[in-house]
Amino acid sequence: KNQVEQSPQSLIILEGKNCTLQCNYTVSPFSNLRWYKQDTGRGPVSLTIMTFSENTKSNGRYTATLDADTKQSSLHITASQLSDSASYICVVSANNAGNMLTFGGGTRLMVKP
Amino acid sequence: NAGVMQNPRHLVRRRGQEARLRCSPMKGHSHVYWYRQLPEEGLKFMVYLQKENIIDESGMPKERFSAEFPKEGPSILRIQQVVRGDSAAYFCASSPIPGQGISSNQPQHFGDGTRLSIL
Numbered sequence: 521k522n523q524v525e526q527s528p529q530s531l532i533i534l535e536g537k538n539c540t541l542q543c544n545y546t547v548s549p550f551s552n553l554r555w556y557k558q559d560t561g562r563g564p565v566s567l568t569i570m571t572f573s574e575n576t577k578s579n580g581r582y583t584a585t586l587d588a589d590t591k592q593s594s595l596h597i598t599a600s601q602l603s604d605s606a607s608y609i610c611v612v613s614a615n616n617a618g619n620m621l622t623f624g625g626g627t628r629l630m631v632k633p
Numbered sequence: 634n635a636g637v638m639q640n641p642r643h644l645v646r647r648r649g650q651e652a653r654l655r656c657s658p659m660k661g662h663s664h665v666y667w668y669r670q671l672p673e674e675g676l677k678f679m680v681y682l683q684k685e686n687i688i689d690e691s692g693m694p695k696e697r698f699s700a701e702f703p704k705e706g707p708s709i710l711r712i713q714q715v716v717r718g719d720s721a722a723y724f725c726a727s728s729p730i731p732g733q734g735i736s737s738n739q740p741q742h743f744g745d746g747t748r749l750s751i752l
Contacts, residue, residue, distance in 0.1 A: 556743075563637070563724050563743030564676070609675065621741075623668075625675040 522547040524612050524624035532630045537600055541627045543593040543610030551615035555584050555595045558607045558626070567595070567608075600631045636660070638707075639725050639744035646715050647752050654710040654747045658727030665708040666741060667700060670722040679723075682708060715751050722746045 524545045533539050545553070552571045556564035568577045568584040570593070576585045581598045597604055610624040636659035646652050658665050663684050668676040678692040682702035693700065697715075702708040712719055726741035 561745070563726075563745045565743070566741075621678060623675040623677070 522612070522614060522622045524610055524622050526608075526610050526624035526627050528627060529625070530628040530630070532632060533600055535600060535602055535631050535633050538596065538598050539600060539629065541595045541597075541608050541610075541629070543595070543624055545591050545593070545610070545612045545622070545624075547612040547614050547622050549615040550588060550591075551613040553584075553586055553593050554611045554613070554621075555582070555593075556609040556611060558609055560606070564609055597629075600629075602631050602633060605629060605631045637725060637727050637742050637744035639723075639747050641747060642745065643748050643750070645750045645752060648716055649714050652712040652715050652719070652749055654712075654723050654725075654749070655707040656710070656725030656727075656744060657707040658725075659729075659742050662727035662729050662742070664728045665702050666726045666728075667708075667710050668724045668726065670724060670746070672721070676724060679710070712749075715749075717751045720749055720751045722748050 527542045531539060550572055552569055554569045555567045557567055558564040567579050567582050570577050570586045572588050574586060583596045586593045595608055607626040607628050609626045611621050613621050638657040640655050644652055656665060665682045667679040669679055670676045680693050680700045681689040682700060684702055685704050697713045699711045710723060724743055724746045726743045728741050
């Protein structure tokens with residue numbers, strides 16, 4: 521069964537600090553992994569997308585890493601801002617016909633002043 | 634999220650009524666996906682449609698739920714005889730080419746969802 525597990529479920533950090541969110545998956549065969557940011561009351565917005573051959577990808581203060589061997593990914597947020605408060609969702613796509621995206625449960629990040 | 638338009642943003646229905654949720658994909662996108670997000674849970678895939686075709690409805694409940702994406706107009710997710718358990722946020726996403734196929738790494742673009750509340 522394809523699964524995506526994220527940790528921690530929730531996280532509180534102070535403004536300006538860094539943090540790292542984790543994603544473990546069992547989706548097979550793997551196609552790509554995406555990180556989305558979902559603000560409260562809004563739809564998810566894509567941050568990064570990585571294929572099997574990519575180990576890291578950055579988008580501003582967001583850096584995603586991928587270890588396809590251990591089936592783990594992380595999202596590192598540098599110099600956090602209050603606007604980073606949101607849910608961060610790891611989504612994995614399987615490489616087969618009729619595949620669908622498997623969503624993690626998300627990490628709720630709160631950045632406090 | 635500009636581009637994928639969902640309406641209404643909020644919908645309140647009484648048990649037994651019908652709910653119709655609309656999604657207009659981004660311009661040029663012919664693939665639409667519907668997801669459901671229960672409170673405090675992640676998004677769950679429901680159905681994948683192209684114009685006039687249902688490609689994958691493996692995530693749709695067998696009864697009361699239906700979806701269409703006509704040649705003209707928005708995609709519609711229809712829930713008949715709603716029950717309290719249908720209360721959730723329903724998100725639509727669109728892609729220019731199959732976002733869930735092996736040929737694409739295009740990120741799906743999401744709308745801001747319709748929050749359905751059943752009284």
